[in-house]
Amino acid sequence: xxxxxxxxxxxxxxxxxxxxxxxxxxxxxxxxxxxxxxxxxxxxxxxxxxxxxxxxxxxxxxxxxxxxxxxxxxxxxxxxxxxxxxxxxxxxxxxxxxxxxxxxxxxxxxxxxxxxxxxxxxxxxxxxxxxxxxxxxxxxxxx
Amino acid sequence: xxxxxxxxxxxxxxxxxxxxxxxxxxxxxxxxxxxxxxxxxxxxxxxxxxxxxxxxxxxxxxxxxxxxxxxxxxxxxxxxxxxxxxxxxxxxxxxxxxxxxxxxxxxxxxxxxxxxxxxxxxxxxxxxxxxxxxxxxxxxxxx
DNA sequence: TTAGATGCAAATGTTTTGCAGGGCT
DNA sequence: AGCCCTGCAAAACATTTGCATCTAA
Numbered sequence: 001x002x003x004x005x006x007x008x009x010x011x012x013x014x015x016x017x018x019x020x021x022x023x024x025x026x027x028x029x030x031x032x033x034x035x036x037x038x039x040x041x042x043x044x045x046x047x048x049x050x051x052x053x054x055x056x057x058x059x060x061x062x063x064x065x066x067x068x069x070x071x072x073x074x075x076x077x078x079x080x081x082x083x084x085x086x087x088x089x090x091x092x093x094x095x096x097x098x099x100x101x102x103x104x105x106x107x108x109x110x111x112x113x114x115x116x117x118x119x120x121x122x123x124x125x126x127x128x129x130x131x132x133x134x135x136x137x138x139x140x141x142x143x
Numbered sequence: 144x145x146x147x148x149x150x151x152x153x154x155x156x157x158x159x160x161x162x163x164x165x166x167x168x169x170x171x172x173x174x175x176x177x178x179x180x181x182x183x184x185x186x187x188x189x190x191x192x193x194x195x196x197x198x199x200x201x202x203x204x205x206x207x208x209x210x211x212x213x214x215x216x217x218x219x220x221x222x223x224x225x226x227x228x229x230x231x232x233x234x235x236x237x238x239x240x241x242x243x244x245x246x247x248x249x250x251x252x253x254x255x256x257x258x259x260x261x262x263x264x265x266x267x268x269x270x271x272x273x274x275x276x277x278x279x280x281x282x283x284x285x286x
Numbered sequence: 287t288t289a290g291a292t293g294c295a296a297a298t299g300t301t302t303t304g305c306a307g308g309g310c311t
Numbered sequence: 312a313g314c315c316c317t318g319c320a321a322a323a324c325a326t327t328t329g330c331a332t333c334t335a336a
Binding site for chain 1: 319
């Protein structure tokens with residue numbers, strides 16, 4: 001990992017440029033959402049001296065600044081963090097192998113308008129999770 | 144609470160008709176999703192002698208049988224359970240007061256087809272959560 | 287009668303926090 | 312130098328589980 005990688009975006013949020021933060025961002029860049037222990041494990045593989053509480057704090061800080069996106073859509077009681085791509089994304093979770101596929105398309109469309117007119121609700125964001133079977137697991141599905 | 148209420152649906156799933164199960168179903172019927180401790184508190188108010196581990200076990204059993212729907216979309220680390228209505232539903236969570244509004248409409252539409260053709264993913268279900276401000280809280284929202 | 291349900295307490299697993307020491311600016 | 316960040320261990324929560332007792336069928 002180079003020296004000042006991610007320095008610009010960290011600076012912009014008034015966050016100090018530390019190894020932990022650079023590493024977390026680097027692990028999550030171009031990756032599907034990962035849980036704290038997954039991130040921690042990868043950090044260890046990279047031979048980084050970091051504690052799991054730092055991973056917790058780092059992810060929390062980065063997500064509060066909008067540099068990571070936090071979600072809870074895998075029903076295993078673990079939060080997951082993701083590097084926000086250039087574009088809006090959703091996820092499809094395979095009910096068999098639990099792999100996560102990123103989806104570029106979004107079915108939400110003009111639904112903001114429905115929410116406003118019908119429910120008087122001012123939409124700020126939304127999340128859509130899709131559950132089913134990926135191509136590899138289709139044959140193994142129950143029934 | 145009458146004697147054999149919910150007896151039919153419990154029987155159909157080969158579950159014994161117990162006070163705890165009847166009560167949990169009764170608390171959740173016609174209610175927005177509730178967490179374990181909310182359900183437990185309401186049970187106590189109803190003067191029921193039940194332990195929180197029974198609430199956990201009851202909710203888990205009922206949701207495995209499809210009599211309740213379990214979700215994790217409120218980002219406070221607590222699972223929530225809901226009585227599945229006659230129809231498919233989504234939720235809008237107010238970012239200020241944290242109230243949950245049930246939404247009858249669904250923007251998902253024919254997206255199953257996109258998932259199949261473009262991602263080779265066999266959709267079984269989906270969940271959509273909408274975040275923003277309810278009519279009461281619109282004025283209080285930041286910026 | 288008996289398999290299944292519950293209560294209680296202890297165990298587990300995830301996430302948060304206090305505090306002392308270390309690193310970024 | 313000064314404040315923020317980190318490590319470590321303990322604490323705080325949410326959830327699960329073992330076992331003895333109870334209860335619906």
